[in-house]
Amino acid sequence: MRTNLETAIGADKLRRVAIDPISRVEGHGKITLLLDDRNQVHQVRLHIVEFRGFEKFIQGRPYWEVPVMVQRLCGICPVSHHLAASKALDMIVGAHRLTPTAEKLRRLMHYGQILQSHALHFYYLCTPDLLFGFDCEASRRNIVEIAAQYPETAKKGVLIRRFGQEVIRHTAGKRIHGTGSVPGGVNKSLTIAERDALLADIYQIVQWSREAVALVKALHARQPALYNSFGAVRAKTMSLVGVGGEMDLYHGWLRGRDENGAILFDGVDYADYGTLIEEQVKPWTYMKFPYLKSFGPETGWYRVGPLSRVQNCDAIATPLAEIERREFVDYAGGTPSQAPLDYHWARMIEMLCAAETIKDLLHDDDVLGSELTVSGTRAEEGVGVIEAPRGTLIHHYRVDENDLVSTCNLIVSTTHNNQAMNESVREVARRYLHGREITEPLLNHLEVAVRAFDPCLSCATHALGKMPLIVELVDADGNTVSSLRRD
Amino acid sequence: MPMATPSAACGATEAAAAPLLVIGIGNPSRGDDALGPACIDALEAAVLPPAVELLTEFQLQVEHVLDLARCSRVVFVDASIACASPFSFDTIEADMRVTPLSHALSPAELLGVYRRVQGAAPPPARLLAIRGFEFELGSPLSSLARANLEAAVRFLMTRLPDTKVSALG
Numbered sequence: 001m002r003t004n005l006e007t008a009i010g011a012d013k014l015r016r017v018a019i020d021p022i023s024r025v026e027g028h029g030k031i032t033l034l035l036d037d038r039n040q041v042h043q044v045r046l047h048i049v050e051f052r053g054f055e056k057f058i059q060g061r062p063y064w065e066v067p068v069m070v071q072r073l074c075g076i077c078p079v080s081h082h083l084a085a086s087k088a089l090d091m092i093v094g095a096h097r098l099t100p101t102a103e104k105l106r107r108l109m110h111y112g113q114i115l116q117s118h119a120l121h122f123y124y125l126c127t128p129d130l131l132f133g134f135d136c137e138a139s140r141r142n143i144v145e146i147a148a149q150y151p152e153t154a155k156k157g158v159l160i161r162r163f164g165q166e167v168i169r170h171t172a173g174k175r176i177h178g179t180g181s182v183p184g185g186v187n188k189s190l191t192i193a194e195r196d197a198l199l200a201d202i203y204q205i206v207q208w209s210r211e212a213v214a215l216v217k218a219l220h221a222r223q224p225a226l227y228n229s230f231g232a233v234r235a236k237t238m239s240l241v242g243v244g245g246e247m248d249l250y251h252g253w254l255r256g257r258d259e260n261g262a263i264l265f266d267g268v269d270y271a272d273y274g275t276l277i278e279e280q281v282k283p284w285t286y287m288k289f290p291y292l293k294s295f296g297p298e299t300g301w302y303r304v305g306p307l308s309r310v311q312n313c314d315a316i317a318t319p320l321a322e323i324e325r326r327e328f329v330d331y332a333g334g335t336p337s338q339a340p341l342d343y344h345w346a347r348m349i350e351m352l353c354a355a356e357t358i359k360d361l362l363h364d365d366d367v368l369g370s371e372l373t374v375s376g377t378r379a380e381e382g383v384g385v386i387e388a389p390r391g392t393l394i395h396h397y398r399v400d401e402n403d404l405v406s407t408c409n410l411i412v413s414t415t416h417n418n419q420a421m422n423e424s425v426r427e428v429a430r431r432y433l434h435g436r437e438i439t440e441p442l443l444n445h446l447e448v449a450v451r452a453f454d455p456c457l458s459c460a461t462h463a464l465g466k467m468p469l470i471v472e473l474v475d476a477d478g479n480t481v482s483s484l485r486r487d
Numbered sequence: 488m489p490m491a492t493p494s495a496a497c498g499a500t501e502a503a504a505a506p507l508l509v510i511g512i513g514n515p516s517r518g519d520d521a522l523g524p525a526c527i528d529a530l531e532a533a534v535l536p537p538a539v540e541l542l543t544e545f546q547l548q549v550e551h552v553l554d555l556a557r558c559s560r561v562v563f564v565d566a567s568i569a570c571a572s573p574f575s576f577d578t579i580e581a582d583m584r585v586t587p588l589s590h591a592l593s594p595a596e597l598l599g600v601y602r603r604v605q606g607a608a609p610p611p612a613r614l615l616a617i618r619g620f621e622f623e624l625g626s627p628l629s630s631l632a633r634a635n636l637e638a639a640v641r642f643l644m645t646r647l648p649d650t651k652v653s654a655l656g
Contacts, residue, residue, distance in 0.1 A: 057516070057625045072516040072624075075545030075591065116550075124549055154604050161550040176545055177515075 005426040007284075008034045008043035017438060031425060031446050039436055044429045046422045046450060048287045048414065055408040063089055063399045067181055070395070073410075075176075076456045079113035079168055080388035082181055083250070084395040087384030089183035091271070092399050094376025101369030102185035107250045108361045109171035109180060110386065111354040114249060115205070116164025117389035118306075118351040121454045122212060123157025126344055129448045130219050135441040153215070156208045160351075163198075163205050167358060170194040185373030195362055202359045206320070209352040213324050216348045220341075231340040231424035231449035234259040235301065236292065237308035238416070240270065240387050245314035247325075247353065249387035255312055256292065256302065261336045264292070270385035273394055277411070289419050290411060301419035304391030305453060306346035311336045316349075318356035324349045340424050340452035347454070388413050390454050414455040424449045505559040506540040507647070512565045512594075514545055518626035519619025522566040522636055525628060526617065529640045530647075539647055546591035552601045560611045562643070563594040566632075567616035573635035574617045576642065581609055615639055 008014060014034040034043035054073050058066060067085045071078035083106055090098065098106070131150065165175060170190055172178020180186050220227045238256040242248030245255075254268040254276065268276060279288040280297040291300030302308075311329065316322040328337075328345060361367055384395045391413030398407035428449045433442050511527035513520040524543045531541055542554065547563075555561055563579070581602045582595035592600065594614055601609035617639045621629045628636065 053624050069516070072514055075514065078545070120549065151603070151606070154600075158549050158552055158600075158604055161548065162553050165550055176543065 005041065005044045005429065006422070011043060014042055017443070031450070033429065033433070033438075035438070039434075039438065041429045041434045044422075044426045044446075045284060046418075046425050047285050048418065048455065055410060058397075058405050058408040061405050062403050063092055063397065063405055064183055064403075066397065066405060067183070068177060068179055071177055074456060077113060077117055077388050077390070078176065079109055079172065079178070080386055080393050081395070082172070082178065083110055084384045084386045084388070084393045085397075086181040086183060087251070087386060088382040088395045088397050090384070091382030092379050092397065093183045094378055095184035095374045096376060097374070098185050099369070099371040099374060100366045101189055101371055102373065104361055104364055104366045105171050105186045105189060106181055108190075108358060108367060109168055109178075110250050111357045111361070112164045112167025112171065114164075114354040114389050115167070115209075115351055115358065116161045118347050118354070119157055119160035119164065119212075121389075122216070122344065122348060122351070123153060123160075125454070126451055127153065129444070129451070130216075130344065134445050134448050156211075160205055160208055163201055166201075167198060170198065182373065184375045187372060189369055189372065190367045192368060195367060198358070199362050202355065202362060206352070206355040206359055209348070209355040210320060213345075213348045213352055216345045217327075220345060227341045228337075228339050231428045231452070232338045233420070233423040233427050234338050235303040235420050235423070236264065236295075237312050237336065238292075238302045238304055239309045239312045239392055240385060241266075241313050242317075243267075247309060247313035247316045247321075247350075249309070249350070249354075251386075254385075254392075257312055257336065259336070259338070261311070261334075264294075270394070271383040273383065273385065273396075273411075279411070279415075287418055288415055290416050291419070301423075302416065303420040304413055304416040305343065306350050307337065307340070307343045308391070309387060310346040310349055316353050318353050318360070320356055321349055321353035324352060340449055343452045343454070390414060390456055391416050414453075417453050417455065421450055421453050421455065424452075505557060506538045508540050508542060508554060508558040508561045509643075509647075510542045510544060510547075510551070510554075510561065510563050512544055512546060512563060516624060518621045518623050519629055519632040520566050520622050521628055522617040522619050522632055522639075523564045525636055526564045526615070526640055526643070529636070530643070533644060535647060547594065547597045548591065549597075549600055549604075551592075551597055552604050555597070555601055555610055556605060558610050560613075561609075562613050562615055564615045564617065564639075564643075565594070566619035566622075568619060570616040570618050572618040572631070573638040574615060574642065576613060576615050579612050579614045615643060 011034055014036055017033040017035065030047045032043075032045050032047065033041060035041055054070075058069065061069060066089060067082050070081040070085045073081050086106070090096070127150075168178065169175045171186075171188075172180035173188060180188060236256060236258055238254065240248060240252040241255045242252045253266075254270050254273065255266045256264040256276075258264050265276065276292060277290050278293045278297075279290045281288055289297065289301065291297045292302060293300065310325055311332070313325075316325045328342075328349060380400075381398045382396075386393050392411075393413055394409075394411040396407075396409040397405055400406045425446050428445050432445045436442065509527065509530060511523035511525075513523035515521040515524045527541050527543045530539075535541075540558075544551070567575070579595050579598065581598035582593070583599045583602065594612065598609040598612055617632070618635050619629070619632045621632075
């Protein structure tokens with residue numbers, strides 16, 4: 001068996017198993033396995049059909065339309081695109097320092113997005129695996145079963161989601177397609193009534209977020225060997241950190257660490273991301289593979305998202321989340337955790353951080369202010385980077401003399417994690433599937449590894465009937481031996 | 488711990504009367520996926536009874552349970568490549584079995600989440616599925632889809648003035 005499992009020798013003699021698309025993952029994700037007649041695994045690939053047409057969709061539009069239009073890229077984290085685009089266009093309009101009101105309202109919007117996104121993933125997408133076990137029959141691995149067995153958990157998930165949406169609605173103006181953030185600032189502040197409505201609930205949300213961290217720690221303690229090793233692969237990390245090294249999901253500079261936690265780069269202006277990162281194309285997938293230029297494509301891949309951010313920063317500014325961060329780091333024992341299941345723990349620490357940050361911002365009268373926008377010397381190029389729920393999100397635009405976007409480049413979180421997800425899936429295949437009869441619970445192990453990263457793709461087209469789940473077993477001659485389909 | 492009552496900020500106590508809710512689902516920038524939002528746009532331009540509320544969403548999420556909780560009945564409007572032209576209008580029941588494929592829920596799955604989370608039957612629900620054909624980013628509604636939309640809106644308007652359950656049955 002080849003150790004890297006990316007490309008098999010003699011693939012035409014092997015039988016193929018495809019899981020297409022991966023359940024509870026956005027868009028068209030597919031895992032393919034090539035097995036020999038003794039069920040030995042020779043090749044494992046996670047294929048993600050990344051939508052690349054969006055840059056073209058944006059080109060030619062007036063730049064001020066962009067923060068609204070980019071929200072149509074994704075129905076799951078539109079606010080992240082809204083804000084990353086706004087930050088890039090701040091540079092175009094010469095707004096290098098926003099007013100305190102604008103900066104804090106954008107932060108409020110962003111942490112509302114983090115809160116609701118992390119709540120959805122934890123309470124509804126991953127807890128079926130974590131609470132019932134990976135081997136549990138598929139019919140029980142769903143949110144309905146969660147609600148039946150743990151009704152309070154399911155209700156909290158709904159209410160935290162809704163609170164996050166309300167934060168977004170009050171700061172962006174609408175539940176979807178908001179217009180709150182504009183190049184150079186924001187177009188509205190909070191009214192006293194809006195602030196007070198959010199304040200009425202935030203303390204409960206903070207408490208529930210603390211309980212979510214406690215729950216994920218309890219799950220971890222129940223099976224530490226599994227959590228510490230499942231799908232674990234050594235990876236470099238990258239994220240924004242604040243200028244003081246603290247966790248900052250809205251703004252900062254780029255920091256990277258190696259597999260042992262040593263700093264690789266720090267204090268890098270994110271406008272210079274092109275000096276750090278290059279994207280590789282592989283013949284078997286449309287999705288690109290970003291890597292750190294200084295290491296090359298073979299070893300330069302890295303991991304982004306909650307697991308990277310919680311370990312990449314020096315501290316978290318909010319007290320309750322900082323206590324949890326310290327416990328997480330201490331548990332890892334001085335070296336970075338490389339375990340995908342620790343994404344869940346890190347994600348809940350971030351959810352607690354988001355809740356506390358929202359509380360602090362709601363007590364800051366700047367969010368009621370009236371100085372909303374600034375502008376300066378017009379520029380032709382702007383880069384905006386934000387830590388979206390799933391990881392680092394890069395928006396890069398050039399705008400011509402007619403105010404039309406001439407170039408657009410996006411690198412989304414799931415693309416950064418492409419190689420890391422592939423490596424974790426291969427590790428799981430090696431450990432759990434190699435030489436064994438393939439069963440649905442075993443295939444679910446592969447999906448558990450992918451879901452830990454919470455990948456999200458171009459997901460806003462959802463017309464009824466367009467998202468079938470297909471599992472195919474194909475023999476060495478390419479004949480479909482069996483298949484299952486669910487619309 | 489006891490479950491706190493959702494406050495106004497969580498959106499559960501905003502309306503005294505229980506309205507009929509029409510939810511249009513879809514992405515306005517992806518061709519015929521815009522059929523749901525376009526239907527809501529058409530209804531917004533019409534004179535509707537006060538007991539009808541309209542909502543546009545990219546996709547259904549678990550928190551929409553709270554929107555349903557204050558409604559007497561709900562109509563989901565969505566593009567479909569499965570139904571026959573111009574549209575179908577069917578009762579939907581809570582799906583208690585299906586594992587969600589993604590971050591989003593189907594209308595039937597949302598009703599299933601409602602039943603479990605709220606501990607009660609969801610409001611009576613119908614799905615107005617409008618046949619779409621092309622879903623490319625940046626494309627407008629196709630001409631065939633636009634014709635289907637007009638037919639669907641005309642049909643729905645005849646059902647909305649009387650918001651009793653029987654009117655939608």
